[in-house]
Amino acid sequence: MAGSVERWLPVTSTSHLAHDVAGDGPALLLLHSTVCDRRMWDPQWRILVDAGFRVVRCDFRGHGDSPAADRPYRDAEDVRDLLDALGIAETAVVGACFGGGVALEVAARWPDRVGALVLLSAAPPLTERSAALAGFEARTAGLLDAGAVAEAVELNVATWLGPEADGNTRAMVRLMQRHTLDVRLAAEEFPRPAADHRLTGIKARALAVSGGHDLPDFRETAAELARLLPQARHEELDWAGHLPSLERPAVVARLLVSFLREADTG
Template identity: 25%
Template sequence: MTTVSSPASLGTPPTVAQLLLGCETRIVHGQRWRHRIIEYGTGKPLILLHGSNGHADVFAKNMHTLGQDFRVIAVDALYHGFSSKEPWVSGFYKRLDIQAEGLLDLVDALDLPTVSIEGESMGAGIGLEFAYRWPDRVDKLILSTGFGSVDLEGSVYMRRNVPESELTRLSRVAVTQPSFESMRRRMEWLVASPESVTDELVNLRLRLYALPEIAEMMRRMSEPGDDEPTPKYQESDLAALTVPTLVMWTDKNPGDGPEIGARLASLLPNATLVVIQDAGHWPHWEQPAQHDAIVRDFLLGGPGAVA
């Protein structure tokens, strides 16, 4: 296990628009679905997948740095942002299956024989499902603060006596009672340092949620019972996932602490664990320099390589 930390950033933070200067945003039409992507750089492709209720822009801090070595493609997952939103299925874990199929649809449309994938939270679930079903299409996999449809012992999300997660409650309030304050509370759940959530970032998500089609999807996802755990995989199933994997966790991840990341890594036959200090659920946003260095070393090194 590697533990890293990063000093606090100084100065006024740049806006998302400033961070994405020079990146290309476009719509890709696959055989089945429409996909919005943000792209930068050349080299081996790296797909970045956001978490639940999110969008590709949350990787704005990482695009240029990672784009020095990779063709970085941040994606609006199915049901999110400006990507396709049908067919709708109720149930977080059921949707992961379709979202993984959506990722295959995109990878095929971009004519990419193989890709590396970093998924955060829900995105980790999509990446894990994709690697299970199409391992020959994955070079390396990064699971950031998430593990998808696995019945992982000790996880707060696997406790059957918890009727609703705090994140689902905050998401529902942000959708049904949209305001700057309710959206800020929702987004502050993601981070260890609330000040890292800028007013601009809150307003960006408020604007997205004001669009009727996106608002309807977010409302459906935050309905009570939608995140009721019905895992697809047991811990023993992880032995079949042989793709070189980096489990990226944080010391302040809400709910599931670094011990859950360690358990996940211990069950994967070809995995390395790294714990980033002073970060919550969004290490790519809170500690971008350390995040990007770790990702670069893992992808450019041999199997399991990490700085």
Template identity: 35%
Template sequence: MRLLSAPVWAIAAGCLLFTASGAVAETRFAPVEGSQVAYEACGDGPKTVVLIHDGILDSSAWDGVWPRLCDAFTVVRYDRRGYGASPAATAPYDPVADLAAVLQAAGVANATLVGSSAGGGVAVEYALAHPDAVKGLVLVGPAVSGFRPTDHFMRRTANLVGLLSRGRLEEAARDPYILTPSAEAARAFVVADLGAHPGNFGAGRMMRSGEGVLGRLKDLSAPTLIVTGEIDMPDVHAHAGALEALIPGARRLVMPGGGHFIYLERPDAFVSVLEDFLAAP
């Protein structure tokens, strides 16, 4: 069952979700090569937003922004293979093809893609493969293939992986770059989601990625906003700056009061940022 936070709640064993305005979002499954992927769609606004989660949580990470987005836009979110309600991958798979399958199943011809961390990498690769289908890109603490991590990043990642593999979820959720120290409600959500969906940890290992897209970023034509939380890792801030320089016309925004999961900690402020971006001609 999907974990939800107010003002979204589950009925019928988590298959139907209601937004604050009463809009219903039913969990559906899109066929992908050798499997299926769970997705939800809501709203009927003239602009479409697709939410792509990070490499640790699943699509419920967007619960805090989902109701307000559903009231203003057509919105799709999905669980990548092995995350949330989607079955685990049994062989390496192409995340770009999976996203294309989800959008086809949801009847989406073009959209603004909002990708968090590894989801930002998926959004970039999709935009390069399907430029005419992408109206805009919002990359949140993005992890894009081709950047070389620092030793600090590798040590921190190894520590986080060790904590998660031993089930020490509370300690993992206190990683200093994910959330600010006082964000107890958001931290409890992270712990609960990881506890309810242990398959999330390690699910991304089956995802195939390209050789690296740095040399192709100049080919991106969609308006692009790069968002980082102010306490996110130095690597993330450095990569965000590089993306701003390499993607034509890209703009970068550092949001105060949060880290890697800024949309968990400051959902209303994050939605306002999205609304402003989507309002631009």
């Protein structure tokens, strides 16, 4: 049934990620920003299901309902395992920020499994930082070291949401980010092993989206991805901050559906 939702928890040996599945049709995987968890897709969920997709969203480890890691891991491999557990051989992938970086890794390492990519404010290379991003990270680390978790949450809300975000959206991000920080502070940290993958191996048609009010790192990354990927274009939303899908949900839902249908017929 197109409107049904199956709720899964990370209780199988093949998937460590809590996730939801709904709808019938081509698979569409939603990967969240680390500021949030899979609830960030609530505004688009029904629209994408009604548009005819089998929609999957998951929580990365230490986010939402997924437990923190108990060993070194890579998020892309967790995502691959989830697709295997659901019997999904190929999917379109929408990734926000860090989720966009994971989407790129999945598409590069297993190119036949990703038919289309939408990258919303995708994460920049870890070795490069603007002064603005480096300053944000230093301030966040200082607040967390001092035990000022609530202040760190407010810094994240102020940094990552643009002027279009209303009070309810800010409250939603505040809730998700506080949970993530609490889990992170209580858990043992495990380094993510380096992965050797090249973006030139990606076959999927891609749309790289940036926000006009976002930090320069993410705007530059979107423009660069449009040049690096074989079938990609860049679109900047002049009204958006870092999380456009939460700032103007209906506009972004229409953008997603339009691009994914175009990619499917192209």
